[in-house]
Amino acid sequence: MKKISVLITFLLLILELAGIALAEQKIVGKDVSYTAQGVVMKGYLAYDENIKGKHPGVLVVHEWWGLNDYARKRARMLADLGYTALAVDMYGEGKVATHPDDAGKFSQNS
Numbered sequence: 157m158k159k160i161s162v163l164i165t166f167l168l169l170i171l172e173l174a175g176i177a178l179a180e181q182k183i184v185g186k187d188v189s190y191t192a193q194g195v196v197m198k199g200y201l202a203y204d205e206n207i208k209g210k211h212p213g214v215l216v217v218h219e220w221w222g223l224n225d226y227a228r229k230r231a232r233m234l235a236d237l238g239y240t241a242l243a244v245d246m247y248g249e250g251k252v253a254t255h256p257d258d259a260g261k262f263s264q265n266s
Contacts, residue, residue, distance in 0.1 A: 182206050183235045185228065188242075198250035200228045200243040202235035216243040220259045222252035 182205040190197050200223060214234050218227040223245045231241035245251075253259035 180206065181236065183232055185232050185235070192248075195248035197245040197248050199223065199245050200231055201240070202228075202231040202243070203240040204235055204238060207238060211238060211240065213240040213242065216241055218243065218246060220253070220263045222247050222259070222262060223250065224252050 183202060184205045185200060185202040188199050188201045190199060216227055216231045216234065218224065223243055227243040231243040234241035247262045247265075251262055253262055
């Protein structure tokens, strides 16, 4: 066990000397509004604030319930992996259904 500890310490020292920072993640999640065909959409953007420069982005499309906490959670999980994730609002105005009848109506009107 002591050998593993020494090896890890040695590797961290090499990385530090090479100028490779082991930065802490700082996941930011925030509501964002955008417009599509005259309808205000209320999406959710998640990203790691400590990642600078270009990096990949992902669109998260919600289930038929609408942009709920599950879709937001998935966006944060992707941000935790280093992506910028936008959970989109497919129905507009932040509509979220709690009953299958409402979800069906929302999905037919989109």
